[in-house]
Amino acid sequence: MELGSILQFLEDKTILVTGATGYLAKIFVEKILRVQPKVKKFYLLLRAADAKSAAERLRDEVIGKELFRVLREKHGASLQSFISEKVTPVAGDISYEDLGVKDSSLKDEMWREVDVVLNFAATTDFDERYDVALGINTQGALHVLNFAKKCVNVKMLVHVSTAYVCGEDAGLIPEQPYHMGMAKKGDSKVDINFEKKMVKEKINELKLEGVPEKEITSAMKDLGIERARLFGWPNTYVFTKAMGEMLLMNRKDTLPLVIIRPTMVASTYKEPFPGWIEGVRTIDSIIAGYGKGRVTCFISGPQSTLDVVPADMVVSAIIVAMVARAKQHPEIIYHLGSSLRNPVKFSNLHDFSFRYFSEHPWINKEGESVKIGKGIVLTSMSKFYMYMALRFLLPLKALQLLNMLLFKTYQDLYTALDRKVKLVMRLVDLYKPYVFFEGIFDDINTEKLRIIFKESCHETNIFDFDPTNIDWEDYMINVHIPGLVKIYDWQFTSSRRTITKLYIRSNESCLREVCESFLGPPTGMAESTSSDANIVSWDPCVLGMRKHKLLREDILPAMASNRKVQRLLNEFMDLFQMNCDPPVTEQMDTAPQAIDHKNSAQAAKEHEDPAPIITDEADHTQLAIDEVDLCPMVTDQVIQDSLDREAGS
Ligand SMILES: NC(=O)c1ccc[n+]([C@@H]2O[C@H](COP(=O)([O-])OP(=O)(O)OC[C@H]3O[C@@H](n4cnc5c(N)ncnc54)[C@H](OP(=O)(O)O)[C@@H]3O)[C@@H](O)[C@H]2O)c1
Numbered sequence: 001m002e003l004g005s006i007l008q009f010l011e012d013k014t015i016l017v018t019g020a021t022g023y024l025a026k027i028f029v030e031k032i033l034r035v036q037p038k039v040k041k042f043y044l045l046l047r048a049a050d051a052k053s054a055a056e057r058l059r060d061e062v063i064g065k066e067l068f069r070v071l072r073e074k075h076g077a078s079l080q081s082f083i084s085e086k087v088t089p090v091a092g093d094i095s096y097e098d099l100g101v102k103d104s105s106l107k108d109e110m111w112r113e114v115d116v117v118l119n120f121a122a123t124t125d126f127d128e129r130y131d132v133a134l135g136i137n138t139q140g141a142l143h144v145l146n147f148a149k150k151c152v153n154v155k156m157l158v159h160v161s162t163a164y165v166c167g168e169d170a171g172l173i174p175e176q177p178y179h180m181g182m183a184k185k186g187d188s189k190v191d192i193n194f195e196k197k198m199v200k201e202k203i204n205e206l207k208l209e210g211v212p213e214k215e216i217t218s219a220m221k222d223l224g225i226e227r228a229r230l231f232g233w234p235n236t237y238v239f240t241k242a243m244g245e246m247l248l249m250n251r252k253d254t255l256p257l258v259i260i261r262p263t264m265v266a267s268t269y270k271e272p273f274p275g276w277i278e279g280v281r282t283i284d285s286i287i288a289g290y291g292k293g294r295v296t297c298f299i300s301g302p303q304s305t306l307d308v309v310p311a312d313m314v315v316s317a318i319i320v321a322m323v324a325r326a327k328q329h330p331e332i333i334y335h336l337g338s339s340l341r342n343p344v345k346f347s348n349l350h351d352f353s354f355r356y357f358s359e360h361p362w363i364n365k366e367g368e369s370v371k372i373g374k375g376i377v378l379t380s381m382s383k384f385y386m387y388m389a390l391r392f393l394l395p396l397k398a399l400q401l402l403n404m405l406l407f408k409t410y411q412d413l414y415t416a417l418d419r420k421v422k423l424v425m426r427l428v429d430l431y432k433p434y435v436f437f438e439g440i441f442d443d444i445n446t447e448k449l450r451i452i453f454k455e456s457c458h459e460t461n462i463f464d465f466d467p468t469n470i471d472w473e474d475y476m477i478n479v480h481i482p483g484l485v486k487i488y489d490w491q492f493t494s495s496r497r498t499i500t501k502l503y504i505r506s507n508e509s510c511l512r513e514v515c516e517s518f519l520g521p522p523t524g525m526a527e528s529t530s531s532d533a534n535i536v537s538w539d540p541c542v543l544g545m546r547k548h549k550l551l552r553e554d555i556l557p558a559m560a561s562n563r564k565v566q567r568l569l570n571e572f573m574d575l576f577q578m579n580c581d582p583p584v585t586e587q588m589d590t591a592p593q594a595i596d597h598k599n600s601a602q603a604a605k606e607h608e609d610p611a612p613i614i615t616d617e618a619d620h621t622q623l624a625i626d627e628v629d630l631c632p633m634v635t636d637q638v639i640q641d642s643l644d645r646e647a648g649s
Pocket of ligand 1 (some may be wrong): 020023093120140161219241261262264
């Protein structure tokens with residue numbers, strides 16, 4: 001098979017991309033606009049209430065990102081007109097039929113014009129509510145397929161899935177499709193219609209019983225994990241992604257389909273520049289936690305391989321696979337990873353992180369260098385449980401006792417710490433299958449693609465997706481970890497997962513004073529109802545514009561005269577610090593409540609407690625194990641000794 005020129009294929013093509021505010025989709029769009037400016041048009045589907053908000057999200061969360069720096073330099077002042085000509089934002093939501101696109105003339109235009117559809121949209125939260133994950137990762141995939149089928153000129157659908165739809169398989173994992181109903185364990189078949197029906201009924205039942213929304217959320221999260229585990233998947237995310245693949249395979253008919261399954265996607269290797277990353281993902285929470293001195297233990301199987309692939313390589317592979325499929329290449333599934341051809345171990349990651357942070361210590365909020373130790377490597381779950389018992393559970397028990405003796409003087413502290421420990425246990429439980437993962441992703445199809453590409457296309461330097469080219473040591477130490485540190489420095493605006501909208505109660509005058517002093521007057525007000533009349537808000541672009549002011553050092557001197565303001569400011573900064581940390585899945589009761597900026601008034605109405613003082617959209621709260629440090633006496637050395645003794649006995 002002759003692949004020919006990729007650039008030529010892209011010329012004059014109209015491409016629909018879902019999940020365009022996401023990490024991978026943005027890199028995909030930037031790449032094509034940069035290497036093939038003669039692409040005809042992109043329709044970018046963005047979750048937004050209307051065209052105006054979609055355009056704002058395109059400006060703030062896509063084109064405005066540093067990722068587009070090279071393109072900006074290339075086009076200079078004409079970038080805006082180039083983008084207006086080439087990119088149309090579309091307000092929509094893949095969890096609805098016709099992708100929730102309400103503008104019918106725009107929809108007709110897309111059905112007439114689109115050549116290729118790429119579905120990047122997903123919820124990637126391992127512990128997502130089952131109804132939400134089912135709506136996006138499973139049903140959403142089908143909606144995208146149905147939409148693609150309505151496009152009269154469509155040449156194919158590219159669906160981005162994940163290599164971890166394999167569940168907890170070990171050994172060499174082939175690039176095999178999922179057929180309808182396939183479960184990972186047991187004899188039962190996965191019945192997607194039944195799952196949908198059950199979820200709907202469960203929610204109705206809970207609502208009828210008057211169960212508060214927060215409890216419905218946690219029931220839905222538990223249900224997702226329960227159903228995933230019943231059929232042999234470790235979490236809701238991969239289970240719902242696997243069901244999405246089943247629907248696509250089952251309903252594709254004659255539409256050419258490509259399913260891309262990346263492993264863990266890391267920062268860009270080379271393009272548009274090395275080290276671009278957004279949000280803090282999988283391994284990055286561990287690296288960052290370690291650099292900050294919060295994570296002092298690593299959990300990993302001795303044989304576990306870290307399967308990482310740089311994002312620009314994923315995007316290049318997607319583009320090449322897309323062109324190959326258009327030229328009748330028969331393969332559908334592609335694993336994109338590194339574990340087979342150029343593996344890197346968890347132990348290497350530990351070593352690279354230690355070396356990096358020893359030479360370039362993290363600077364904490366107080367401006368001091370964080371000293372890191374080698375840390376403890378826990379090679380089994382039993383060692384982890386023992387570590388937790390020694391370090392946290394025993395001291396927690398002691399606190400509980402003390403609390404009882406002192407008439408609950410420490411009740412709040414005890415409750416907060418107990419909750420944190422439970423959260424850590426739940427997270428570790430969720431991530432366990434990955435840290436002890438013993439599979440290697442076979443990539444025969446991807447390798448065949450690489451061979452055809454090298455033999456029949458002269459653009460290998462533009463679309464590199466060969467993991468054997470990666471020098472992991474150089475990449476981790478000089479590219480990825482510095483990229484990660486940088487996004488922490490820019491954490492207030494670096495991703496949609498950070499602050500997207502800030503709400504405060506306007507009758508908290510001191511706090512309002514603090515906020516206004518560096519954000520300017522509020523840009524919005526919750527629609528008036530008895531419960532939310534006092535809430536004022538600032539939009540993401542304002543927060544973005546003021547990012548340079550969001551530095552504690554800049555603000556504190558100006559506020560130093562007012563102690564209450566200073567305390568509030570500290571709370572405010574701490575809150576942001578917490579919310580900008582790596583996304584984890586469970587919201588703690590003590591954390592501020594999230595309000596959906598897409599429907600803030602409605603969310604505020606549904607919100608049962610009095611509105612919190614400060615809230616933002618993200619419900620991500622970071623918890624690093626060492627935040628729960630109750631007993632500094634139990635040092636790592638003590639724990640290491642205990643573990644050694646256990647190993648010896
Ligand atoms: N990153 C990885 O390590 C990795 C690894 C393997 C596979 N993948 C897969 O690669 C794809 C892209 O991942 P990513 O890391 O770029 O994800 P991401 O940064 O979390 O972005 C997800 C995107 O999907 C959008 N989205 C979510 N629900 C939607 C809905 N109902 N309708 C329309 N858009 C919706 C989000 O929009 P909002 O901004 O509105 O939330 C966001 O733009 C996903 O399918 C993921 O499963 C990722």
